Amino acid sequence: MTDEALKTTPLNAAHRAAGARMVGFGGYDMPVQYEGVLAEHRWTREHAGLFDVSHMGQCKITGEDAVAQFERFVPGDYAILKAGKQKYSLLLNAEGGIMDDLMAGKPDHDGLYVVVNAGNKDADFAFLQDNLQGDAKLKILDDRALLAIQGPEAAEVMAAHEPLLAEIGFLECARLMLFGCDCFISRSGYTGEDGYEISVPADQAERVWNEILKDARVKPIGLGARDSLRLEAGLPLHGHDIDASTSPVEGALTFALSKSRKERADFNGADRILKELADGPSRVRIGLSVKEGAPAREGAEIADMNGNVIGAITSGGPSPTLGRNIAMGYVPPKFAELGTDLKVIVRGKPAAAEVVATPFVAQRYYRKPKA
Amino acid sequence: MHFSKDHEWVRFDGDVATVGISKHAADALGDVVFVETPDAGKTVSKGDSFAVVESVKAASDVYAPVSGEVIEGNAALASAPETVNADPEGEGWFAKIKVSDASTDGLMDRAAYDAFLATL
Numbered sequence: 323m324t325d326e327a328l329k330t331t332p333l334n335a336a337h338r339a340a341g342a343r344m345v346g347f348g349g350y351d352m353p354v355q356y357e358g359v360l361a362e363h364r365w366t367r368e369h370a371g372l373f374d375v376s377h378m379g380q381c382k383i384t385g386e387d388a389v390a391q392f393e394r395f396v397p398g399d400y401a402i403l404k405a406g407k408q409k410y411s412l413l414l415n416a417e418g419g420i421m422d423d424l425m426a427g428k429p430d431h432d433g434l435y436v437v438v439n440a441g442n443k444d445a446d447f448a449f450l451q452d453n454l455q456g457d458a459k460l461k462i463l464d465d466r467a468l469l470a471i472q473g474p475e476a477a478e479v480m481a482a483h484e485p486l487l488a489e490i491g492f493l494e495c496a497r498l499m500l501f502g503c504d505c506f507i508s509r510s511g512y513t514g515e516d517g518y519e520i521s522v523p524a525d526q527a528e529r530v531w532n533e534i535l536k537d538a539r540v541k542p543i544g545l546g547a548r549d550s551l552r553l554e555a556g557l558p559l560h561g562h563d564i565d566a567s568t569s570p571v572e573g574a575l576t577f578a579l580s581k582s583r584k585e586r587a588d589f590n591g592a593d594r595i596l597k598e599l600a601d602g603p604s605r606v607r608i609g610l611s612v613k614e615g616a617p618a619r620e621g622a623e624i625a626d627m628n629g630n631v632i633g634a635i636t637s638g639g640p641s642p643t644l645g646r647n648i649a650m651g652y653v654p655p656k657f658a659e660l661g662t663d664l665k666v667i668v669r670g671k672p673a674a675a676e677v678v679a680t681p682f683v684a685q686r687y688y689r690k691p692k693a
Numbered sequence: 694m695h696f697s698k699d700h701e702w703v704r705f706d707g708d709v710a711t712v713g714i715s716k717h718a719a720d721a722l723g724d725v726v727f728v729e730t731p732d733a734g735k736t737v738s739k740g741d742s743f744a745v746v747e748s749v750k751a752a753s754d755v756y757a758p759v760s761g762e763v764i765e766g767n768a769a770l771a772s773a774p775e776t777v778n779a780d781p782e783g784e785g786w787f788a789k790i791k792v793s794d795a796s797t798d799g800l801m802d803r804a805a806y807d808a809f810l811a812t813l
Contacts, residue, residue: 617726
């Protein structure tokens with residue numbers, strides 16, 4: 323794809339002015355780094371990082387039938403989801419494969435607000451447009467930008483702008499006036515840190531971006547660090563760690579299968595998914611600590627201790643927080659037990675690796691104290 | 694010091710060529726997190742991949758700017774890969790190669806390399 327073919331976010335000029343190195347990602351010209359991936363990664367873990375994620379797809383699904391129609395394609399229980407809450411889910415094809423992963427919530431009393439991945443959004447929206455029935459309607463919010471502020475100081479930074487934000491908990495969401503404009507905000511993110519995602523009108527994005535950056539605790543963070551942060555947090559990247567062939571059971575995402583929905587078995591691919599839950603899948607996503615040698619990246623083979631290739635890495639790299647190499651990949655379940663010794667093969671050389679729990683770095687989401 | 698179009702540098706001292714990657718290459722890679730240098734005794738041909746340098750995001754091949762036999766890989770880079778960013782054209786050298794022909798044919802001097810970079 324040539325640069326000319328890349329789309330831009332409303333913050334493109336701001337990134338360039340800040341000296342960002344730009345790359346094509348998900349069809350957009352995006353900042354991969356400002357001062358450097360390692361420094362930005364560490365800043366986010368220690369302070370607060372501001373990310374432009376406007377390339378992601380935002381939409382509303384509205385109408386009386388919105389929730390019931392949406393639930394045909396996702397395994398989460400959105401009917402019982404209270405207003406002001408959101409939930410991670412998976413857009414499933416008829417075979418139970420993950421077309422995309424997404425966040426959907428009820429920030430207001432007008433249906434569902436949904437955020438999907440940049441690289442999948444055109445396909446997702448076309449699918450929903452074609453498949454939503456009754457009076458459920460899709461409205462693509464392409465007049466909005468999306469910012470994420472992440473890190474242990476994110477809550478204090480945002481509370482200085484709107485004290486209410488200190489009080490909403492992890493996976494809660496709201497529609498409110500922030501910085502003088504109509505925003506959707508949720509306490510969530512893709513780094514394992516506390517923080518928020520803030521949807522703002524596109525024509526206000528640069529002003530809001532600059533307003534948040536005035537706080538010395540906040541620095542702009544590129545997609546390079548976003549990837550290393552989400553890897554440490556054990557969060558899958560669609561198109562790499564999960565894809566349309568992967569089921570939620572294989573992808574180790576069974577937490578996204580609501581109990582009530584499993585009982586009703588009324589979502590796309592329920593047959594396959596329930597069968598895998600009962601009998602076990604043929605492969606499963608694991609975390610690996612790579613104990614020697616080079617980073618094991620996407621495509622590297624995973625072998626057992628006898629040298630038999632049993633799977634492959636789907637993403638991996640250095641963990642700046644842990645100071646060692648980590649990876650995710652797929653192996654048959656009998657090799658998935660924590661502590662299992664395996665080998666990863668990088669440029670023909672086998673290196674010792676061990677199956678470890680994910681997240682690799684503890685998540686630090688904000689849970690509200692119980693009332 | 695001379696440079697290749699693949700952004701390696703070479704400095705001759707008699708029949709020993711010290712090689713590494715240029716500051717331009719190191720800056721473009723970003724934070725270097727892993728370096729694999731060749732072992733002594735390995736024979737390399739000009740243009741061959743003879744080392745690997747990895748940033749947080751990706752692995753890149755390093756191509757030999759000269760032909761010859763490796764007499765030393767820079768072992769210090771294994772534990773301190775960030776040296777490649779801090780001093781790419783000095784302490785961040787990759788290997789010393791014994792050459793039969795200390796020719797700079799096909800390589801650029803710094804002025805020519807700077808002019809080449811300006812065209813990228």
